[in-house]
Amino acid sequence: MAEEMKVIYERPRSWANKVTHYCPGCTHGVAHRLVAELVDEMGLLDKTIAVWPVGCAVLGYEYFTFDSVEAAHGRAPAMATGIKVTNPDNFVFTYQGDGDLASIGMAEIVHAAARGWPITVIFINNGNYGMTGGQMAPTTLLGQKTTTSPLGRTPQTNGFPIRVAEMLAQLDGPAYIARVSLDSPVNIRKAKSAMRKAFNAQVRGIGFSMVECLSTCPTNWKLTPVESMERIRKEVMPYFPLGEFKVAQGVL
Amino acid sequence: MERVSIDEQQCKSCGLCVSVCPVKILIISDRLNARGFRPAQCTDQDKCTSCSSCALVCPDIAIALYREVKA
DSSP: OOOOEEEEEOOOTTBOOOOOSSOTTOTHHHHHHHHHHHHHHTTOGGGEEEEEOSSGGGGGGGGBSSEEEEOOTTOHHHHHHHHHHHOTTSEEEEEEEHIIIIIITHHHHHHHHHHTOSOEEEEEEOSEETTTTSEEOTTOOTTOOBTTBTTOOOHHHHOOOOOHHHHHHTSSSOSEEEEEEOSSHHHHHHHHHHHHHHHHHHHTTOOOEEEEEEOOOHHHHTSOHHHHHHHIIIIIHHHSOOEEEEEOTTOO | OOSEEEOTTTOOOOOHHHHHOTTOOEEEOSSOOTTSOOOEEESOGGGOOOOOHHHHHOTTOOEEEEEEOOO
8 A cells, every 4th residue: 555645845836847948056946936836825826917027037927827928128017017007906926137127127116116006026136137148237246257347346337236125125115125045945935935925915905015036147157056055145145135124014 | 655756857957955955865866867967866765854955945846745644
């Protein structure tokens, strides 16, 4: 007789069981999985609409069983606002990288946050433009070498990295703003609980929510996946501290 | 039935699960999958403590975990 086994972990139902196009060790997959798990656990599968960005996650709509739309570069928050206004009963989230959200889409994200409409933004901060070959992004750290800052980023020529979570937390519109890291099992658990709060902020209609996820880009950082996780802990976290920067009343 | 079930066709051989396993029962195997990656492999199913660290860090959702129900 076969032993009876209980499930400790299995693939989420909202995951489409495809092999992703991401490089080995890229934490986009982890962020995707957390989103899929939360959509399952919160019973949102039938009413979720995802807005995908331009960047590595441009093909994100391939990997989930809920509905998706594809936004122009940086315009995902504007599109999500429009969808939420016309479909207030749907759960609408955007998934954006740092080249998309912090560079070309900076105006959209700031105004979406200022308007405070209940949409959720998952922001992947890996410090470069991954898809196009590792160019410098607004979140690239000082001294970091990229294909467009081959000698390392300097404040004189390239300016300083932007801390998006802290910046948006200054506004009155957002209900929940947090920065999490995807570098270790413990931080991934914390990331999931932060994303749950962000999803809840929308489900309860409290307001705009954003979770910034510190991620890796092993290919463009020219490190192994395990070394990339180390780099997040040693170099990225001191500049981009983790934490909740804004929690409105009623968010849990 | 195995406790750690790794979908070898989904695995991209990144080695993150190997690096976080507290009981060190995961290794990168020698064989190749259809995409040319060497998938992770569990060497000792009985030692798995079901901590789910490997499933948490896996970017390819390749790992499923099970546990015997105590009689």
